[in-house]
Amino acid sequence: MSVAEIIGLSAAEAARAIAAGGLSSGELFEAYRARAAADELNCFTWVAAEAPAEAPAGPLRGVPLAVKDLFCTENVPSQSGSRMLEGYLPPYTATAVSRLSEAGATLLGKTNQDEFAMGSSNENSAYGPVLNPWDRTRVPGGSSGGSAAAVAAGLAPWALGTDTGGSIRQPAALCGIVGLKPTYGAVSRYGMIAFASSLDQAGPLTRDVTDAALLLRHMVGRDACDATSLAFPEEIALPRAERLDGMRLGVPKELTSGSAGGEGEGIEAGVLDTFRAALARAEDLGAEIVESVQLPHAPHALAAYYVLAPAEASSNLARFDGVRYGLRAESARDLLDMYTRTRHDGFGTEVKRRIMLGTYALSSGYYDAYYGRAQRVRTKIAEDFHTAFEQVDLILTPTSPTVAFKLGEKTADPLAMYLNDYCTVPMSLAGIPAISIPCGLSEGLPVGLQIAGPAFSENRLLDGAHALERALGFDGSQARA
Amino acid sequence: MARLARLRLSEDEVEPMARELSAVLDHIAKIEELDLKDVAPTTHVIADAMPTDATPTDAIPTHPGLRADRPRASLPREVALAQAPAVSDDGFLVPSPQA
Numbered sequence: 377m378s379v380a381e382i383i384g385l386s387a388a389e390a391a392r393a394i395a396a397g398g399l400s401s402g403e404l405f406e407a408y409r410a411r412a413a414a415d416e417l418n419c420f421t422w423v424a425a426e427a428p429a430e431a432p433a434g435p436l437r438g439v440p441l442a443v444k445d446l447f448c449t450e451n452v453p454s455q456s457g458s459r460m461l462e463g464y465l466p467p468y469t470a471t472a473v474s475r476l477s478e479a480g481a482t483l484l485g486k487t488n489q490d491e492f493a494m495g496s497s498n499e500n501s502a503y504g505p506v507l508n509p510w511d512r513t514r515v516p517g518g519s520s521g522g523s524a525a526a527v528a529a530g531l532a533p534w535a536l537g538t539d540t541g542g543s544i545r546q547p548a549a550l551c552g553i554v555g556l557k558p559t560y561g562a563v564s565r566y567g568m569i570a571f572a573s574s575l576d577q578a579g580p581l582t583r584d585v586t587d588a589a590l591l592l593r594h595m596v597g598r599d600a601c602d603a604t605s606l607a608f609p610e611e612i613a614l615p616r617a618e619r620l621d622g623m624r625l626g627v628p629k630e631l632t633s634g635s636a637g638g639e640g641e642g643i644e645a646g647v648l649d650t651f652r653a654a655l656a657r658a659e660d661l662g663a664e665i666v667e668s669v670q671l672p673h674a675p676h677a678l679a680a681y682y683v684l685a686p687a688e689a690s691s692n693l694a695r696f697d698g699v700r701y702g703l704r705a706e707s708a709r710d711l712l713d714m715y716t717r718t719r720h721d722g723f724g725t726e727v728k729r730r731i732m733l734g735t736y737a738l739s740s741g742y743y744d745a746y747y748g749r750a751q752r753v754r755t756k757i758a759e760d761f762h763t764a765f766e767q768v769d770l771i772l773t774p775t776s777p778t779v780a781f782k783l784g785e786k787t788a789d790p791l792a793m794y795l796n797d798y799c800t801v802p803m804s805l806a807g808i809p810a811i812s813i814p815c816g817l818s819e820g821l822p823v824g825l826q827i828a829g830p831a832f833s834e835n836r837l838l839d840g841a842h843a844l845e846r847a848l849g850f851d852g853s854q855a856r857a
Numbered sequence: 858m859a860r861l862a863r864l865r866l867s868e869d870e871v872e873p874m875a876r877e878l879s880a881v882l883d884h885i886a887k888i889e890e891l892d893l894k895d896v897a898p899t900t901h902v903i904a905d906a907m908p909t910d911a912t913p914t915d916a917i918p919t920h921p922g923l924r925a926d927r928p929r930a931s932l933p934r935e936v937a938l939a940q941a942p943a944v945s946d947d948g949f950l951v952p953s954p955q956a
Contacts (some may be wrong), residue, residue, distance in 0.1 A: 466917040682885055733878060
């Protein structure tokens with residue numbers, strides 16, 4: 377097989393070609409390793425020097441995997457996009473990664489990201505921004521921007537990311553690929569460098585829906601090292617659905633009207649048109665579109681999220697104190713001076729901003745007004761989804777209010793950047809699974825369709841996404857050229 | 858607030874930080890609009906909705922909980938110390954609390 381033919385295969389097709397004997401795992405690894413090593417988009421912070429000595433066994437057949445840098449990988453740099461962890465070599469590997477290795481995946485490289493997963497454009501990385509392969513003057517989205525751009529550009533067959541408020545789905549949308557945030561607790565968080573523990577969840581970024589199912593199948597499950605992890609009630613199946621007959625698809629106006637986004641610009645007209653065209657394709661496949669479904673508290677989700685996530689981050693990031701690992705500032709007068717200098721030098725602006733916000737929200741006398749209240753809003757948002765899913769099987773929205781924006785366009789206005797997550801944060805707060813699939817182009821740039829379902833409905837979600845993917849026929853090959 | 862967060866902000870960081878935090882806090886004030894009397898706060902967003910009458914164990918599906926308390930080996934000391942910025946004998950070396 378030529379390199380072009382190899383890169384043209386999806387991950388599932390590559391695994392099948394290896395099983396059939398038409399391709400060796402070494403050839404596959406080298407094809408991608410060479411491309412990743414020549415990366416011009418700054419997707420990778422580390423690339424493997426050579427293929428593993430032995431061809432790995434298992435159902436994933438040695439298909440190489442790109443892994444977001446915040447997953448700890450034993451003796452391989454794991455820096456979470458931060459100067460604080462420059463050169464850090466963890467003593468163990470995250471459960472999600474080790475499960476995939478046991479299933480036969482091989483580590484191709486570690487991918488660039490917003491620092492500690494805080495960002496929606498990948499411009500907050502201490503290792504420089506990632507460029508969008510569709511237009512190198514634009515952002516890939518974030519925080520899993522390196523993973524998304526690497527898969528879109530054909531520098532990796534598939535990748536792992538993490539999603540706290542949209543950090544898998546939004547970059548998948550902006551790069552024209554598939555990204556799935558599983559049910560909270562479905563995948564172990566052990567070995568993920570924590571951002572907001574009640575929201576963080578690992579998931580796949582892939583070229584198509586079948587690859588997302590295949591990768592997720594080998595990630596889920598209870599892990600004794602993560603007390604919040606849950607046993608997944610069924611096996612993740614490879615999706616086969618081609619029709620949506622009898623499916624009721626909810627389109628909540630709170631997340632799909634032109635003015636959704638409140639004080640922001642709202643959802644772009646081009647994104648809405650592409651979204652509406654995808655709904656028409658769903659109707660062609662036999663689905664019923666239900667516009668009466670409501671998520672009345674969704675407009676409050678972003679405000680609750682920007683209490684909860686920074687509060688948890690301020691606690692989680694207390695561990696970076698210059699004592700046990702990572703950066704330590706020189707010439708400190710005393711211990712306290714060492715802490716504050718280290719954290720000044722090691723953290724970027726956005727991380728400092730969120731630590732300050734979270735420290736404020738958790739400070740004495742403010743807990744009930746902020747964190748306690750935000751957790752009550754969260755309960756209402758979860759109830760909204762419970763009620764909605766009594767009327768519909770799945771909920772559809774645009775993934776991101778805009779297509780990929782220009783590098784530097786939103787860096788001066790944190791709130792404008794936060795509004796990128798307007799459509800993805802409600803599902804994060806409710807802990808439910810949601811997938812973004814590419815549904816077309818607007819101004820030559822990919823638009824993502826978000827499909828959400830009840831907790832543990834990943835199989836239904838993947839089936840629906842698979843049928844729509846076939847009908848939409850999105851062609852992402854241009855970004856791999 | 859920076860002192861409480863163990864962060865040092867340089868002179869030129871203070872003004873933009875204050876301005877940007879004010880804008881975000883104005884947005885966050887939206888959560889004050891809602892009537893949340895008698896609403897329970899979320900703890901584990903998925904488990905909150907599940908039956909809790911069973912003792913959590915590894916054998917009960919879809920229920921989070923604590924693992925059995927079994928002793929197991931921890932990281933060897935030299936591995937735990939390998940990434941430390943400074944070590945002394947068997948421990949992490951830090952500046953004195955009062956220099």
